Amino acid sequence: MQPEHHEPDSREQLIEEYMPLVRSLARRFAGRGEQFEDLVQVGSVGLIKAIDRYDPNRGVELASYAVPTIIGEIKRHFRDRVWPVSVPRRLKENSHRVSVALEELTSDLGRSPTIPELSHASELDQEQVLEALEVGRAYSVRSLSAPHEGEDEFSETDRLEALGSEDAAYEVAEDRAVLAGGLVELDEREQRIIHLRFFEGLTQSQIAVEIGISQMHVSRLIRKALETLAGKIEIEEG
Amino acid sequence: MSVTPSQEERGTRPVSLSLPVEGFVDVARLVVGGAASQFTLGFEAIDDIQLAVETILRAGLIDGDRATLELASDSESLAISIGPIRPAALDQPIVDAESKTIDPLALLRQLVDFAEPRREPAPVLILRKSLAPSA
Numbered sequence: 001m002q003p004e005h006h007e008p009d010s011r012e013q014l015i016e017e018y019m020p021l022v023r024s025l026a027r028r029f030a031g032r033g034e035q036f037e038d039l040v041q042v043g044s045v046g047l048i049k050a051i052d053r054y055d056p057n058r059g060v061e062l063a064s065y066a067v068p069t070i071i072g073e074i075k076r077h078f079r080d081r082v083w084p085v086s087v088p089r090r091l092k093e094n095s096h097r098v099s100v101a102l103e104e105l106t107s108d109l110g111r112s113p114t115i116p117e118l119s120h121a122s123e124l125d126q127e128q129v130l131e132a133l134e135v136g137r138a139y140s141v142r143s144l145s146a147p148h149e150g151e152d153e154f155s156e157t158d159r160l161e162a163l164g165s166e167d168a169a170y171e172v173a174e175d176r177a178v179l180a181g182g183l184v185e186l187d188e189r190e191q192r193i194i195h196l197r198f199f200e201g202l203t204q205s206q207i208a209v210e211i212g213i214s215q216m217h218v219s220r221l222i223r224k225a226l227e228t229l230a231g232k233i234e235i236e237e238g
Numbered sequence: 239m240s241v242t243p244s245q246e247e248r249g250t251r252p253v254s255l256s257l258p259v260e261g262f263v264d265v266a267r268l269v270v271g272g273a274a275s276q277f278t279l280g281f282e283a284i285d286d287i288q289l290a291v292e293t294i295l296r297a298g299l300i301d302g303d304r305a306t307l308e309l310a311s312d313s314e315s316l317a318i319s320i321g322p323i324r325p326a327a328l329d330q331p332i333v334d335a336e337s338k339t340i341d342p343l344a345l346l347r348q349l350v351d352f353a354e355p356r357r358e359p360a361p362v363l364i365l366r367k368s369l370a371p372s373a
Contacts, residue, residue: 226289
């Protein structure tokens with residue numbers, strides 16, 4: 001796998017070609033509280049950076065050049081994913097267990113699992129499951145939904161969205177645009193998720209598959225977006 | 239011996255909650271989530287109900303600084319009444335800061351199976367979520 005160049009028309013091909021490397025590296029970091037697919041997506045941002053910066057004239061293989069960039073991106077993701085309040089380790093672990101059970105059961109059952117089913121699968125009682133879900137919602141979504149301070153990462157967000165996604169057409173017809181006014185307040189990722197949920201009628205789990213992130217993460221992003229939209233509503237008193 | 243009440247028994251135990259709107263949205267979410275989890279609803283369905291309640295409380299639809307939530311169920315659905323709703327909030331259109339239309343009821347109807355205002359005896363929003371197993 002020795003690419004000679006990275007012309008624009010081969011960029012997508014290179015990304016596809018090196019995704020197994022990203023998945024391999026992401027696997028090293030699995031089991032640390034993050035969904036594997038989320039790590040793959042973050043790692044793919046590192047891959048794109050590496051492809052764009054790669055100079056074949058230096059005599060280094062792209063794979064060798066890309067590995068530290070991909071790992072760096074994943075590590076930065078962990079560093080940036082902060083809990084807004086101090087959360088005890090037990091709750092973090094329970095949150096992870098429930099999150100994993102949620103993904104597995106949704107896949108196995110073909111529907112969203114009930115709380116008793118999550119309780120059984122995660123070997124936690126139902127109150128602990130509810131507590132874990134609540135803790136999961138408190139998790140910061142900053143690193144995947146917004147630019148990082150001091151860096152021009154807006155383009156990265158674009159790249160993240162571009163991976164494996166169709167072109168988003170957010171300009172909905174006027175008669176359907178009941179939310180369109182507020183959508184401009186959302187970042188592109190949130191716009192896409194809100195579009196899929198409220199205009200296309202997809203469920204959270206369907207969006208998770210479509211976007212390539214966990215269902216829990218979709219839930220967080222929808223909640224964050226709705227908070228923004230709710231803040232935009234003003235009522236004219238008659 | 240199981241002491242867990244059946245779904246029918248839970249349906250006879252309505253939950254009522256009165257709370258300040260400001261600063262208590264998370265409390266409302268917890269109570270609604272806890273009550274909804276007593277039924278055969280999936281995670282997504284529960285999350286949608288919570289999102290609907292949170293949106294109503296955050297969007298300034300409540301008349302005054304306190305809200306009352308009432309949860310009740312029959313064999314088919316979980317119903318949530320939220321009020322008092324500002325009378326103007328029941329009339330369309332509701333507009334955002336840039337005068338572009340936002341219809342909270344359209345949004346809510348994507349989250350629950352039924353979302354309608356009820357004006358008498360007091361203006362409230364009625365949300366209803368089917369208890370049938372979701373796909």
